Amino acid sequence: MEDYPEELRTPPVSLVCLTGCPELHHPISAFLHSEQPPINTLALPDFSKASVLARKKNRDPLSQPTPAPPSGILKRDWLLKHRTRVPAVVAALFRADQISGDPAQWLQACTDLENLKSLIHGRSTRLVVVLVQTQAAEELSEDVMAALRKRAEIDSKHLVEFVQNDASDLRQSLNKLASLFAELCLTYYKEEGRRIRSIIEKKSSPFPELNIRYCFKIAIYAEFRRDWSEALKFYEEAYRVLREMANTSTRLPPIQRLVEIKTIAEQIHFKISTLLLHGGKIMEAVARFLKHIKTYKRLVGLPEVDFLHWEWFSRQFLVFAELLETTAASAPSSQSPQFGTSESPFSEWEFQPAYYYQLAANYLREKRCCLEQSSVSKTDLPTKITEAPDSVMPSTHIGQSARLVEEGDIVTVLPLSDAEYVAYALAEAERFQDCYEIIALYKRAQESFSSHGSQRMACLCTLGMAREYYASDDFTNSKQLFDTVAAMYRREGWAPLLWEVLGYLRDCAKRLGLTNEYTAYSLEMAALPVFSTGFEETIDFGPAGPATLSRREEIQREALNFAVETDGDPEPVGLDVDPVSPLRSVLLVAVAFHEQSVKPDSVASLTVSLLSHLPLLFKVDLLEVEFNQPACNFSMSIPLEVSPNKWLRLTHEVKSGQSGKLECLTVKAKINNNLIICCRAESPALMEDLTSWKYENQRETYPTLDPALSLSGQKSIQVDEPNPLVDLTLNSIGPALVGEVFQIPVLVVSTGHVIHGGELKINLVDARGGGMLMSPRETDESDAHHVELLSISGLPEEKEDDLNTDLSEETKSDNIRKIQYSFGVVSVPVLKEGESWCCNLEIRWHRPKLVMVYVSLGYNPGDVDQRVNVHRSLQIEGKVPFFTNHRFMMPFRREPLLISNIRSLISPLEEKKVSLALKENNIVIVSAKNCTDVPLNLVSMKIVPEGGTNSNEKLFLVQEISGISNKCTRFVPGEEFRGVFSITPLVAKSSLSLGVVCVEWTRDSKNQDQPETVTTKHSLPQVCVEEPPLVAAIECPPFAIVGDPFSLYIKVKNNTNLLQEIKYSLGDSQNFVFCGAHVHTASILPGKELVLSYKFVPFSAGVQQLPRITITSVRYSAQLTPSIAAGTIFVYPAEPKFSLEKNGSELVV
């Protein structure tokens, strides 16, 4: 497309000529150019330059009445002329002062106008006079204007005033000018078009050339006007007439005639395609193009210049592809949902530029092919030889060539004969290297196809490129490209296509001197599944030769004897075959051990199976089998015959003294002393099918005699460890308790082996799975480990300095000792037969958890460098020793009014916090229940405030009321112990931490001298301390006697600074009579205490409920009701007799 002249590639733009006032040309040109649609300007600085507008002497043949046969269809410069030299409008610019001032200047202006008029005479070019005023005040008189108009013979509207005194005026004037120009241009091109159209309509010209020319011109004029549909119509017409003319015209010699017609057809078709594509009609454009191709494909012309046809043909595809690419935005996917059906006869690729690039490349190859033939035939026929003339140049008509002849100073242009033209065209064509052009086209197609995901089509384009490189002897590039193509065909198993590509590759490798690759490609070819079916004999597979069995055999013989021929190089060719190599079909090695595991030093048998798809039998002179344990390697030097498509099975025995994995790595086959194939051994169980042979309809064969082994056989075997002769014992004394250091004794006794380099590994694993012994969130803190391996005690070196374990660890670096939270390693000293060694694992549980303890001992028995491992495991559960609980209470018959309790009654959804009364004795009862299976000794129980007891500010006082009486309280499983504490808060606080209850205990074991004391903590909740506004207390004797009156006082203390009003009431009771107010109200002064006094007489004995006492605070609308226990009293039937000796003090009431 770039070869086309610019005026053809871009839509035409109207042309306006400016003359006079050169200083204004630039702003006017710039403005017109930026208009939509733009207008080009031809700026002539002064009137003397206007002669460029003059017409040539020879008249346009259109207007000549006597038709002379035209010498060509389209003139080469016609389009350019109309775009750059023939304006639609000529604008003469005069300054206002030139007109109105000096008469001499007026005369000059008149002369200039006359000149202009004469220049454009005979054309329909419009004349516009522009009067340039620098100031709006410079108004010209009416009669001067009229005189000027008359001189110029123009309408009044074609005389324009151009005011430029300020920006807005200038803009306005420019706009006015532009719209006038646009209008006049439209009229001009319309008239020109109409004029030519009338010629066509008037008489059908005897010369189709003229018809084509006229149609072309009308279309161009329509394009000037941006009337695309008319342009399209006349281009189509021109194209039609041209096609008809192809068979009838006799004006030029036949070869040149066809060249001219095709050139014109190409240009017209280019215009049509451009118009269609820019109009978004991509389907029509494609259909139009296909028709174009179909029409001209058979118009090859004479055989000696058929290369010209194919070159032209290829160019059609290239140009169309480029056009499609530039208008790629309008992809047709939305237009037709499904291609390839009767509704949409196109397929996807016809809308892709890549498709056309590829075809362009194909036809360029065709051209080169024809060119080569033409060149040959030219040299064959020396009689007809015509020297190519030196000075051939394009003639004045498009698509024609002419010869320049210089005779002295006179230069004449002569037409060419066909023979001369052919010679010239041949000489021109031979100058170009087509192969690079072809490669570039294929490359563009390939890139475009792969970006669309069409891998196979891209592959075909790559193949085209590779063939071109091959043809131009660039074997390096060629081989690289062929390799990528071969990979594709190998993957999908297209053997015939692969055969062709491998043929090229083999030849490339041969020419590049790559011995290994040559052999590899040859062997792969020989092992390809291609069979003679009759046709293959005659297909041209390139250097590969026919894809027949005999050819395969021939290639195999060549490859196997290749190194012998190049005798100077004695080194054999080495080929590596891995599980993805295409050479697996040449030699496939499967190795299967018959067992899965074997004892050390006993015999393991294995089968080595070889399979080859080479067409001929070959002999393996030496077979070397290599293992990961080099001691097991073996080789077979008896010649082995490998038959085509048949497993050769060899059974061998190996013996390994080393435990672990014994794996067969490679099998090397030496063939003919010049080829070594090194195959990676494959397990029959995991062996993949050969990509090229797996679709062949062949009998299924197995690499081993036993088909079961073929399905399960492995190329590796496990060599077991020798049996350990060591006892490893783990003991434990029942469940572990959370908090204590729990000891697990480990005993190692040698029962036959001498233990060298023994190493004991300890691992703690969560028995319920998960493996993690720490909470996932806080892995960093040591406290977060639920179970922790603390240390290993009882080691000989530790006994000496038990306190400084860290130091011993550092100094004795040869003694491995590492302990982490769940993992530990400790070394075991050398133990002779019968000796024993023991240690204790110390483990602490932070949370109750079930844990598996794994202990494994690894050692070397004797001198052999082989480790033996013994494993033991033990499941231990860590349990909580105590179930601890607590309860808050108030002192008996004392009720403080706590506001937060009232609030929580109103809104029970709020978080409930225990409230304690300020400066009152609040009782806490802590109970601890032994929930283990063993008896425990309780040492102490105390409440420790948070931050320790010696805190600066005492927030509350703690007093132990009852607790552990003697030093150690033994309590059996299930027994509960209670401690009673009194807490007196000193500060009112909404959130007060009461600290933790520490319970110190030991295991109750008799055999240990000094059992370790363990502290279990139970944290008390946060409480709210507040000052009760009212405190009610009931004072009452501890018991009563029937009929004996007693006093009951209700004391209500007002702790506030306000006057408190209370209501109080006492219910009735059958068992008592009392004196005092049933219901009453009272007021209590700030800080004072109200004492209500009642006298009761009980009627009946036993536990009796006092009348219900209710005290209501009016201010807080709160009731203080003593609990049922507080309202209960025991009534004796008569005065009791207590033993005075025992509890004399209790009698005093």
Next chain:
Amino acid sequence: MIVCVAVVGHQNNPLYLQSFTGSDDALKLHHIVHCSLDVIDERVNNPKRSASTLNETFLGLLYPTENYKVYGYLTNTKVKFIMVTTDLDVKDADVRSFFRKFHAAYVDAVCNPFHVPGKKITSNSFSERVGTIVRSFGPSMTL
């Protein structure tokens, strides 16, 4: 005239490929069949197909080369049939009926108990039957 028919397996591997033309084009036909797999891939993976065409086995014109037209067909077992013809104005109905007959022949061939699914079809009777179907395609076009 039909110049080539092919059966292509799941891995896009050729299971059967028979050309009915002179030797010159045989390799070219291999290339054409191989490349048309790209179009089949695109059509099969294209989710834009409407519901009515979801169960359609006939894939239509895959791509026109200048001398050939290539048609495709996808069986319910995802085996692809490809047909290359030199007739440039073929009716869809004829191609459909050809593929139906060809499918029937293919089904009979793979129903052979000695045929291993996924392997190349080497049955002679299948070849003969395909030859008959191909020959019967030509005259029906000229009618």
